[in-house]
Amino acid sequence: MRPFEIGVVLPIVQFGPERVTPRWTDIREMALLAETMGFDTLWTPDELLWRVEGAAPRACGMVSMAGAVGATTSRVKVGTWVLSALHRNPGIIAKTAETLDEISGGRFVFGLGAGHEWPGQAKAFGLPEDRIFARFEEALQVIIPLMRTGHADFEGQFYAARDLPQLPVGPRPNAIPLLIGGNGPKGQRHAALHADTWSGYAEERAHVDELAPRLATLNAICEELGRDPWTIGRAAGISVNPLQPSERRESVISGPPEEIAEGLRSFREAGFTQVDIMLGPGTIEAFEAMAPVLELLHAD
Numbered sequence: 001m002r003p004f005e006i007g008v009v010l011p012i013v014q015f016g017p018e019r020v021t022p023r024w025t026d027i028r029e030m031a032l033l034a035e036t037m038g039f040d041t042l043w044t045p046d047e048l049l050w051r052v053e054g055a056a057p058r059a060c061g062m063v064s065m066a067g068a069v070g071a072t073t074s075r076v077k078v079g080t081w082v083l084s085a086l087h088r089n090p091g092i093i094a095k096t097a098e099t100l101d102e103i104s105g106g107r108f109v110f111g112l113g114a115g116h117e118w119p120g121q122a123k124a125f126g127l128p129e130d131r132i133f134a135r136f137e138e139a140l141q142v143i144i145p146l147m148r149t150g151h152a153d154f155e156g157q158f159y160a161a162r163d164l165p166q167l168p169v170g171p172r173p174n175a176i177p178l179l180i181g182g183n184g185p186k187g188q189r190h191a192a193l194h195a196d197t198w199s200g201y202a203e204e205r206a207h208v209d210e211l212a213p214r215l216a217t218l219n220a221i222c223e224e225l226g227r228d229p230w231t232i233g234r235a236a237g238i239s240v241n242p243l244q245p246s247e248r249r250e251s252v253i254s255g256p257p258e259e260i261a262e263g264l265r266s267f268r269e270a271g272f273t274q275v276d277i278m279l280g281p282g283t284i285e286a287f288e289a290m291a292p293v294l295e296l297l298h299a300d
C-alpha cells in the first residue's frame with residue numbers, strides 16, 4: 001500500500017462565532033504541537049481577505065507565515081495551501097518558493113493554484129479578476145521552467161520572464177515538490193502535466209463519495225497525456241471538528257476519535273495518498289483533540 005500522509009491547515013484566518021484571528025504566538029504553539037503529534041505537513045492557506053458575515057475581513061499573510069513556521073519547526077514539512085498565481089508575479093512566486101525551501105531546510109512543499117477573486121479580495125487589492133485560467137497557464141510557463149531548470153524566457157499577454165535565472169537556489173535545486181490544487185479537470189490537467197501531487201477539496205460533503213469520482217477523471221487525464229497515473233499523488237482537503245462529537249454536518253467529519261479515524265481511512269482505501277485537514281475550531285484544544293486520531297492512524 002502506498003504511503004498515506006496526514007496534513008493540517010494552520011488557522012491564519014478568522015474562525016468561529018467570536019471571529020477570532022490567531023496571533024503568531026498561537027500559530028507557533030499549534031505548529032510545534034502538530035509537529036510533535038506526528039502530522040506530516042503543516043499548510044498555510046492563501047486568502048488575502050477572509051470575509052465572514054457581520055465581521056471585517058481578516059487574514060494573515062500566508063507567505064510570511066509559512067516562512068515563520070518553517071524557521072520555527074525542524075522536522076515536519078511546511079507548505080502553501082495553495083499559493084494563488086492570480087495575485088502574484090510568477091517569477092517572484094518561483095523565487096518565493098525557493099526561499100521558503102531555504103528557510104525550512106528543504107522541507108517546503110510548493111502548493112500552487114490558479115486562484116480566485118472571491119470574496120472580492122482581488123478587487124479590494126486592485127488585482128486582476130478576469131481570465132483566471134488563461135493567466136494561470138501563462139504563469140506556469142514562467143514558474144515551471146524556473147523551478148525545474150533554473151531559467152525562464154517567456155513573453156506572454158499577461159506575464160513575461162526575460163532571460164530570468166532562478167538564483168540563489170535552496171537546498172533542493174530543481175526538485176522542490178509541487179502540488180497543484182483544483183477541483184475541476186483544468187486543474188487536474190495542469191497537475192498531470194507538471195505536479196508531483198494533485199489536490200482537491202470537499203466542497204459540500206466531507207465524505208469520500210464526493211471526492212473519489214475525481215480520481216477517475218485524474219486517471220483518464222494522465223492516460224491521455226501519457227503519464228502513469230500512479231506517479232502522481234492524490235490529496236483530499238477535508239474539514240474535521242474533533243471537539244463536537246455529537247454534531248453531525250455533511251461538510252465536516254466529527255465524532256469520537258475512532259469515527260474520525262475511520263472517515264480519514266476511507267480516503268486511503270479509495271486511492272488518496274494524503275488528506276489535509278481543515279481543523280475546526282482553530283484552537284490549540286482542537287489540535288490536542290486530534291492526538292488519539294493520529295495514534296489510531298499511525299497504528300495501522
